[in-house]
Amino acid sequence: MATKQQEREALDKIAEIIKGLGQDSYIAAAFDGCLDMAEDNIGNDFMCSMKARAEDAQQEVASLLVENRKQADSLQALSEAVAQKQKNIDGRDEQIANLNSIIKMQADRIKELEEGVESSASRVMVLENENVHLKARLYDILMK
Numbered sequence: 113m114a115t116k117q118q119e120r121e122a123l124d125k126i127a128e129i130i131k132g133l134g135q136d137s138y139i140a141a142a143f144d145g146c147l148d149m150a151e152d153n154i155g156n157d158f159m160c161s162m163k164a165r166a167e168d169a170q171q172e173v174a175s176l177l178v179e180n181r182k183q184a185d186s187l188q189a190l191s192e193a194v195a196q197k198q199k200n201i202d203g204r205d206e207q208i209a210n211l212n213s214i215i216k217m218q219a220d221r222i223k224e225l226e227e228g229v230e231s232s233a234s235r236v237m238v239l240e241n242e243n244v245h246l247k248a249r250l251y252d253i254l255m256k
Contacts, residue, residue: 119154123147 114122127147130140146162153160 116154119150123150123154 126143130137130143130147133140149160149162149165152158
C-alpha cells in the first residue's frame with residue numbers, strides 16, 4: 113500500500129500531465145474536480161469518488177422526483193378541494209341572496225299590513241265616534 117506522501121507525489125504528477133494537456137483537453141474536462149477530491153481523500157483518509165457522488169446524486173434525484181410526484185398529487189387534491197369549497201361558497205352566496213330577497217319582500221308585506229292596521233284602527237275610531245253620536249241621538253229621541 114502506498115503512503116500518503118507517495119499518493120501526494122502521484123497526484124502532483126497526474127495534475128502536471130493534465131495541466132500540460134491544456135484547458136480544452138477532454139481528459140482535463142473528465143478529471144474536473146477529481147484531483148481536488150483525491151487531495152481531500154489523502155488529507156482526511158476518505159475514499160470518495162466522482163462515480164459514487166454521481167450515483168448518490170442520481171439516487172437523490174430519483175427520490176426527489178418521487179417526492180415531487182407525491183406533492184403534485186397532493187396539490188392536485190387540494191386544488192380540487194378548494195374548487196369544491198368555492199362551489200359551496202357560491203351556492204351559499206346564492207342562497208343568501210335569495211333569503212335576503214325573501215326578507216325584503218316580507219318586510220314590505222309587514223309594512224303594508226301595519227299600514228292596513230293603522231288605517232283600520234282609524235276607521236274603527238271613526239265608527240266608534242259615529243256610534244257614540246248615534247247613541248246620543250237615540251237617547252235624545254227616546255227622552256223627548
